[in-house]
Amino acid sequence: MSKINIVAFVCENHALSALKAASIAGDSLPESVKIVKIPCTGRLETTQMLDSIATGADGVVVIGCLEDNCFHDVGSMLARGRVDRIKDLLKDIKMEPERVEMINAASVSGAMLMLKIRQFEGKLAALPSLPFKGAIK
């Protein structure tokens, strides 16, 4: 399997504590995942997801609180909307929409979150690797 590279935008609240809990339980994050901490997934803009693909990521995963339990009320809901928008855009330009994913997690569901992240990694690994790797600066 060619080495893939995932940018994970992680919200500082439930998502991060879920990751920490999983790590204490001996369940470690896949190597390909790079964590970028943000105060809330609602902070994230569509361009930032696109650009991280442009700068060489094979996929982007946005991890936020459960909707309606978002620490900042609406953040994760907005984020999901933007992820869907990017999915459409990628489909539109004949790229695989699976490259972008939104995952909601509660602080207590660390194991489940890890499962989802690995599934996402698996999906990405199956996709053909992008011709450009960091071609765009």
Next chain:
Amino acid sequence: MIIGERKPVSEIAKMLAGKKKILISGCKTCVAISMAGGEKEVAELASALRLMSARDGLDWDIEENVVERQCEKEWVREIESKILGADCVVSLACGLGCQTIGDLYPEKQAYPGLNTSFLGVPEEQGVWSEKCLACGDCIIFETGGICPVSRCAKSMRNGACGGSADGKCEVNLDTDCAWYMIYERLKLQNRLDLITQVCAPKDWAKSHSGGRRKIVRKDLLIQPTDRTDMEVKK
């Protein structure tokens, strides 16, 4: 304000076939507020196109830019050098903005990056709805301030059609029947007598059916009429 919607990127890409230097120009006025052609959308489109060009080796050189009001010559002239420097311009402004660039620099190709959808209002965050057709002959003083021309699917003039059922329009059950709303509004204003009067036909000559419309205010002219328009007179 003018509500727009970005064209599919693939469609835009088709226009740009064989181009090298591309200027994407947004507008900070209506389309920015309707989240279709502002600075953000320009950036989004740019990064999408960059992705495409990198993937297909098109080596597009893409420049981003936003104009205060793209429908005004003075503002557009501000970025003259950028426009002249590029092979073509993708305008994320409304049809007016795109044409202004086209008219100012006829030799340059200005492509519309978005579809100018309608004249509407922001209902809530992320929802815009049409409320005016610019028909040129406003009659909402008779209809309790609700425009049946734009808000009724059939532009009915004298009350609801047969398809109106419990306040909803038969064309699309999600939209309210304009004439039902008019009735409610008039009832609220105790002007229900208005609804009983038969209205005379509207003066459609003032609408688009009369061909391209133009308003000339003599009192504002600083030069004779015949040279106000940029294009050659027929």
Next chain:
Amino acid sequence: MNSKVCIMLSDCGACSGIGKADTERIISMLSQESAGSVIMIKSLCGEDARKNLQDIPVGGCDRAVIGQWCPAERTGKAPKMPKSIDPALVDIVDLSLTSDKASKRNIERTVGALSQAAARLSLAEPLKERKIAFASKAVAVIGSSERAVAAARLLAFHGLTTKIIMPQTHSMKAKHLEVIDESNAQCLSGIPGNFKISLTRKGVETETDAAAVLLVGERCFADVNPPKDSKIKVIPLEQFAEHPSGAVGGMVFIDDLNAFNSKAAPVVPAWHTLLEATKTAAKDKLADNIAVVARDVKAAGLLELVWKEAAEAGVKFIRYDDKTRPKIEKGENLISVKDLVLGETLYLQADVLVAPITTRPWEPVFIEKLFIPSDWDFKARSRGPQRGISQSSCDGVFLVGYSNFAKLTDEIEPELSSTIVQIIAMMRQGYHIGKAAVAEITEAKCSACFTCVRTCPYRAAEMNDSWKAVIIADKCQGCGNCVAVCPSKAIELKNCTRPQIAKEIAASMEVVM
């Protein structure tokens, strides 16, 4: 300004299975990339090691990234910062997140994580949390129900200056307690610790200040409209005890007055009270004349036993559903209801109709002003479990009872006292923490489109007199939702700016290349 970041990495690395040799490799890899200095430090597990950190030479760097192998939460003690560096510019990276427990292949990831942090930090500003002392010392209770009064008394009893704002007249005397009666709260503005409540008292507009605000939900008697000629007497369930039940012939308890007018949504009745009432009524040998008509007999918990007792005494319990609602028959005092189990329509003699008091929402306007989403019955609680049950989206504003959602009467007492104890804790703390990294608007770019004002979960964005949006730093919680929605890129979230994120992403890629 050009900033130099100093990266410090502990040499133990035991927790992630990294040997000394690997650590040295990491250090060398880092020093190739980073502009600033890279230092190997002693293990951070020991107290003394944390102290030693203070006088480590940082080679003229003005900010530092400290790589900590063991999860910071677990140890709970942050290392002492190097003297020459502003603590606000030190970033402690929890490397346990990115370390592979099973294998030892952690070198690349560690380098990545550290250089990412360095990249982000290199553009960071030194920001500190601000302690905003409370301008007011008072707690305002808004509500007229007996619970509101009880709450006010409790707060005063615990020595807090308390104001209670209620529409009706109320002669109540207690230490620390000020009764602002015959007055309606109009709008609430300001920040936690310095709220301004503008109210109309006897028609006169006044204003009062408060550090915390407690809304105690109201209940009202839903108006049922029986046919003109019916002589059915409708009694609020809550006042049932006051009515002599002995004389009554037929008595019907209904779970919801809205049952009669088909449009309305169901309310949650006070099942506790209702069942107790039927029980007492049944004691008066009236059981045969008593019927309870309900969607579902929600005798949850130990109420089950009360229900059983009533049922065994002979009280009839009849279920209906929203398709076949009960009807008040014209002419005589009869209520007809289709029993779901028997499948036939029963006619119940109803001289008295006992119905629960329903919940009443706060005026949407007022709720809006309280920084609470106006869709009150679900959204007033929209913080979800994360923020506890009685906190609104604005710190310092609490909602209890029916003001956040319909619930059993006997569930409110604990909710009320738990909120009061929260308020006491808040008041004793005496200050409200203003976030370090808040959003900031570049006025020149703002196009006054109100998008941020609509979006901000904390109502921290406002439009100023010159029609430019401004963000009130003391309210802002630094979530950055406004940043992402602003169409003209006029807003930036400090220490999470666009360049910073871009740089961090770039840094995370470099390692892989």
Next chain:
Amino acid sequence: MSDVIIIGGGPAGIGAAETLLSLGKTVMVLESAAFAGGVPLDLSCKGDVECTRCHVCMPRDSGSRMANASGLEVVPMAAIEGSSSKDGGTEFKLKISPRYVNIGKCTGCGKCAAACPVIGALVAPPHGAVPNAPYINSEICQHFTSKKCTECAKVCPTGAFDYDEKLKTAAVQGKAVIVATGMDPIDPTGVQHYGYGYLPNVLTSLDAERIIAEHGEIRRPTDGQKPKKIMIIQCVGSRTTKGGVEYCSKFCCKYGLRFARALVERVPDAQVDFLYMDLRTFEPRTEALAWIGDRKNFTVSQGVASVIQKGANNTLLVRRTTASDATIEEGTYDMVILSVGGQPRPETKVLAERLGLKTDSFGFVVSQDSWRGVFVAGSCKAPMDIEESFTDGKATALSVLSHLEVKR
């Protein structure tokens, strides 16, 4: 002497502890299990994309918030041997069973958990567990059962493991006491006709939770396959005169509905049938869950399951009554989940007697002695769900506060 001793670190205990800490009191939590946190530690979050307000994360988050708070002392694996009034407070004699892990030394790196060869032998602390350090289950651990396995000790960077730790005794005093011992799940073995115990695919809700915690998804115990047809039966052990308790356990309706919804969301191709006696949920939100009418693969219906039998190739045959009329329906299922109710723990009665508190016929504590500063919180008073008992704990903190501060 600490200000408050809280007996039981469940939602109620945690709620009380956090509140009292925020008021600057010193708190000691006595916990019989290895971690304070209570039932929520065994439960999984019921939300997939949207929060269903199961409130599992509520006490667990506050647990993790106060894990390192000053003024808090948690004594896990403690059993109360005796109690006595002592200078204005209460003293408890404790037996503390060995944990085999030195909490102070553990850095929570998680290497031991990854290294341990036996599942469940070394239990890592789930999110929100206090103390935030693992423990060894000596019944399963190979060091104690068969060969002297020392894998965890080998990988531990700080040498936190001590296999020779012995049972300790201690005496602790507090000015005030909060009894928050909570509830035990009812064991449905007594309900013969459901075949729990000898039909392997008949699980209690907690068994199902354990499977989810282990595999991250629901699986059939017999063949490890994802079940295609699941039935959830409410009111098992509650509202019955034989093989259970007479009262309604209150939390099961909310829990069961949320659990059903979680199953439907996570196993999209599964058919979930939800069978209830009466829906006693109050929030419009949980009601809404019940009215998911348009979902083909999720039915919510009223009725009582009369008997569960073994069907062909390890399926289950469920015979049930229907809501309106008394006709009998039969269906085959891959898995049946019994949503069990709760009952007060037997220890509670003993403790109550020690502290001079009254208990009712079921064993719920019905009195409290605020004069001597003995308070009762949470579901040892009456059936409560997580949120309620968490809130009740906070509420009790108020009466404790007045006991500690207001002069009499």
